[in-house]
Structures are given as structure tokens and as C-alpha cells.
Amino acid sequence: xxxxxxxxxxxxxxxxxxxxxxxxxxxxxxxxxxxxxxxxxxxxxxxxxxxxxxxxxxxxxxxxxxxxxxxxxxxxxxxxxxxxxxxxxxxxxxxxxxxxxxxxxxxxxxxxxxxxxxxxxxxxxxxxx
Amino acid sequence: xxxxxxxxxxxxxxxxxxxxxxxxxxxxxxxxxxxxxxxxxxxxxxxxxxxxxxxxxxxxxxxxxxxxxxxxxxxxxxxxxxxxxxxxxxxxxxxxxxxxxxxxxxxxxxxxxxxxxxxxxxxxxxxxxxxxxxxxxxxxxxxxxxxxxxxxxxxxxxxxxxxxxxxxxxxxxxxxxxxxxxxxxxxxxxxxxxxxxxxxxxxxxxxxxxxxxxxxxxxxxx
Numbered sequence: 001x002x003x004x005x006x007x008x009x010x011x012x013x014x015x016x017x018x019x020x021x022x023x024x025x026x027x028x029x030x031x032x033x034x035x036x037x038x039x040x041x042x043x044x045x046x047x048x049x050x051x052x053x054x055x056x057x058x059x060x061x062x063x064x065x066x067x068x069x070x071x072x073x074x075x076x077x078x079x080x081x082x083x084x085x086x087x088x089x090x091x092x093x094x095x096x097x098x099x100x101x102x103x104x105x106x107x108x109x110x111x112x113x114x115x116x117x118x119x120x121x122x123x124x125x126x127x128x129x
Numbered sequence: 130x131x132x133x134x135x136x137x138x139x140x141x142x143x144x145x146x147x148x149x150x151x152x153x154x155x156x157x158x159x160x161x162x163x164x165x166x167x168x169x170x171x172x173x174x175x176x177x178x179x180x181x182x183x184x185x186x187x188x189x190x191x192x193x194x195x196x197x198x199x200x201x202x203x204x205x206x207x208x209x210x211x212x213x214x215x216x217x218x219x220x221x222x223x224x225x226x227x228x229x230x231x232x233x234x235x236x237x238x239x240x241x242x243x244x245x246x247x248x249x250x251x252x253x254x255x256x257x258x259x260x261x262x263x264x265x266x267x268x269x270x271x272x273x274x275x276x277x278x279x280x281x282x283x284x285x286x287x288x289x290x291x292x293x294x295x296x297x298x299x300x301x302x303x304x305x306x307x308x309x310x311x312x313x314x315x316x317x318x319x320x321x322x323x324x325x326x327x328x329x330x331x332x333x334x335x336x337x338x339x340x341x342x343x344x345x346x347x348x349x350x351x
Binding site: 021022023026027029030065066068069070071107108110 | 176
């Protein structure tokens, strides 16, 4: 399909979104990511029973922590889609990047100089082509 | 085990906002099982504090370590060489660990990172419930293995009270009546006749009423 999605999305592959921990999400922000979104299988279609449901709870918890420490919980989102939904994957990437641009850079970077960090994406989906 | 709950991060930030060198120390025992103060929770709190300080533009060091236990000398000794490097230590152990660390390291401020709640069980993941109040004189042998001190909201020794309705407590409607549980259990054991025995007044001096308690075992002392 040769679909395009923003180049500033860095994909981190995990075997299942159930592997994604709050700590992974926080570390991304600590290292300067502007936003993180988790792309898991559709609810009820997890290959490991309920990994995507666990991920969603962890995303909610991460949002609370980020709100508390003044980074903003909206910088973390979770999406559920199947590996055959490439156009939706590309659209979500674009929407997420737009939303993060609206929120502005990660406040952590204010106190740092140096390279910009991209929006991070943790995904169980295959390569989108 | 001792069950604890996480302290709100804002409460910890309020204590730490003016500190520069912070050491977060977890405990591998009870608080790890109840997911309040183990290695993972130490990592999350440390990361959250680092992000907070970076956002505020404050210079700070947040380091982390998890000890096997914080209620024993030998494990707390493991951090003796590094304690002077920090101007605040957050202990994610129960109140026992926090206090024991403070006793051993009197010149370093120790802050609690969890709220210690009770002695209880893991009913299922994410749900811990109270089972023991450490009254010092166990009467479980006579109550079918169900403790009226911890399971009855009024700690009655001869229950249930008049507020027990359809097996539930009047203090909190969703709470099972401790004495109803005892009666059901004694019935199942065929020991309901024991329910007729009136308990004498309990000697509460073995509980907190006698002040801080101690267990002295000369036979195992060195």
C-alpha cells in the first residue's frame, strides 16, 4: 500500500502490549520523548488472552502519574487495531503526532540541550507497508 | 504479610521538592507482594521523581536500590557505605522498615513512601484484605479459624451484634459479618455447640493497650 506515516514516530516492537510496563512509558519521557502511544491488538483478540487489556490499565496509570508530575497524561495514549488495518495505523500515527505538536515539547527537554527525541510508539503490529 | 498502599506521588514530591540527592530504597518482602514497595515500584517512583526534577529544571540525583528486607540489621547494613551520599532517603518498606532504617541511620532523614495498612492476605491480584490485628493472644482455635478481632468491625468476642443483616455487617454493607462467617464455619465443622460457650473478657494488655510490645526468646538469643 506504500502508506506514509510521520517520520518522527519511533516504533519499539514488543511481543505483546502486555509486556509494556509503566516503567517503560516513564523511561521514554525521562529520556525526552514527547509522547508515547501503545498500539495493541483489538480488545478480545489478544493472542495471549488479555495482554492488551493489561496494557490499557497501565496506560491509564501512567497518565495519572504524568498528570501528577506536570508532564500531562494526554501524552500517553492506547489504540487497538489489527495488523491488517494499515491505513488506520498510519492515520493514528498522524493524529498522535498532531496532538503531541499541539501539546508542545516534553517539558523535561527544557532543562537539556542537545538532540530532540521523537514521539515513541510501542507496538505489537507488524511492519506497515 | 504486612499490606501497604502506595503514597500519592504528590505527597512524596511535597517532601522531596527541595532535596538534591535522593535515595529510594525498596523492600523485597511483603510490600513487593502487595505491589506497593518492591523493585518495580522503586523504579516507577524514581523515574517519576527524575522527570519531575528535570521538568522543574532542578539539579538532582535520584538513585534506587531494593533490599531483601528492611526489618533486619544485616540487610540494612548493605547501604551503610552509601547513606552519607544522600540528603533524603525514601523507604518503600512498611512502617517497620522505615523506622528501623531511621534508627540505624540517625543522621539521614528517612521518609515513608507507602502507607502501611494491615496484616492481610492477597485474595486476588489487586485485592488485599485484613486477617490479623496482632492482638497477642490468638483465639482462632475456638472460632473455627476465623478471627473475630480482625473480621468483626466491632471486635466482638461474643457475636454477632444486632446489626448483622443477611450475613453482612452494618458498618459497611458489602462487608461479610465476621460472626456469621464463624457460625457458618463451626456449623460446617460440626462444632456449633462451641458457639454456645461465652468468652470471658479478653486481656487486652497483650495488644496495644500495654504499650509497644516485644517478644523475648532467650533460647534463640546469642
